[in-house]
Amino acid sequence: MAVRPIITYPDPILRRTCAPIDDPTADDVQQLARDLADTMYDAPGVGLAAPQIGVNRCIVVTDTAWRDEGAARDLHVWINPEIIWHNDELKPFEEGCLSIPDTFHEVSRPTAIKLRWIDLQGDSHEAGYEGLMATALQHEFDHLQGRLFIDLLKPMKQRLVKRRLKKRAGWKR
Ligand code: NI
Numbered sequence: 001m002a003v004r005p006i007i008t009y010p011d012p013i014l015r016r017t018c019a020p021i022d023d024p025t026a027d028d029v030q031q032l033a034r035d036l037a038d039t040m041y042d043a044p045g046v047g048l049a050a051p052q053i054g055v056n057r058c059i060v061v062t063d064t065a066w067r068d069e070g071a072a073r074d075l076h077v078w079i080n081p082e083i084i085w086h087n088d089e090l091k092p093f094e095e096g097c098l099s100i101p102d103t104f105h106e107v108s109r110p111t112a113i114k115l116r117w118i119d120l121q122g123d124s125h126e127a128g129y130e131g132l133m134a135t136a137l138q139h140e141f142d143h144l145q146g147r148l149f150i151d152l153l154k155p156m157k158q159r160l161v162k163r164r165l166k167k168r169a170g171w172k173r
Contacts, residue, residue: 002035003042004053009100010166015146018049018056024079024122029059033077033120036061041073045098047136049143052099060140064132081117081141084126086110093135095149100165107152109138 007013021029032055040048040061047062058080065074090108097103112130115137119125129137139149150161 001038002031004035004039006039006043006048006052006098007054008169009097009148009150010162010169010171011099013054013056014051014099014143014148016051016056017146018051018058018144020058020080021118024118024120029057029079030120032057032059033061037063037075037077040098043098047140048098049140051143051146058144060137060144062133062136062140064136077120078115078137078140079118079120081115081137081144083113083115083138083141085114085128086138087112095135095139097139097149099143100148100150103150103161103165105150105153105157105161107149109135109152113138115141 023029032050035053036048036050036059039053044067046064047060049060050057060078060081062076063074065071087110089111091111092106092108094104094106111134112128113134114126114128116124116126150158153161
């Protein structure tokens with residue numbers, strides 16, 4: 001069990017583009033996946049991307065079911081994920097992020113996506129998702145590009161929210 005500290009906004013680690021993983025079966029990648037899962041369940045959260053624990057590599061874990069009453073854990077590990085299609089229907093959803101504590105805002109994203117990724121055995125997959133899973137995956141994959149959900153707010157609101165967060169974090173500007 002290795003729960004790692006969660007990096008919070010406006011730490012520049014969250015803004016870097018992550019490097020793809022060459023060998024998903026490597027020990028350090030297996031360990032990273034375990035640490036991500038342990039940290040996500042401990043938080044608790046439904047998704048966590050590697051930069052959130054300070055590692056700029058393309059890997060995300062999600063479990064959108066486990067907090068439901070009586071539900072078992074349903075851990076998914078997504079390595080080098082790519083969204084290869086999305087629909088044109090945008091729907092607002094109130095999002096939050098473990099790296100931006102106590103902050104919830106509605107943002108609009110496509111309601112259906114198709115993606116390609118690699119698993120911990122090195123096998124590649126393609127599948128479509130909609131609803132909460134589509135929202136959660138888009139949010140997490142944005143982290144791998146250095147993007148945060150608050151970047152999707154309208155400009156004026158975005159400025160206000162970011163200024164408030166930086167002030168709270170003790171940043172001068
Ligand atoms: Ni997040």
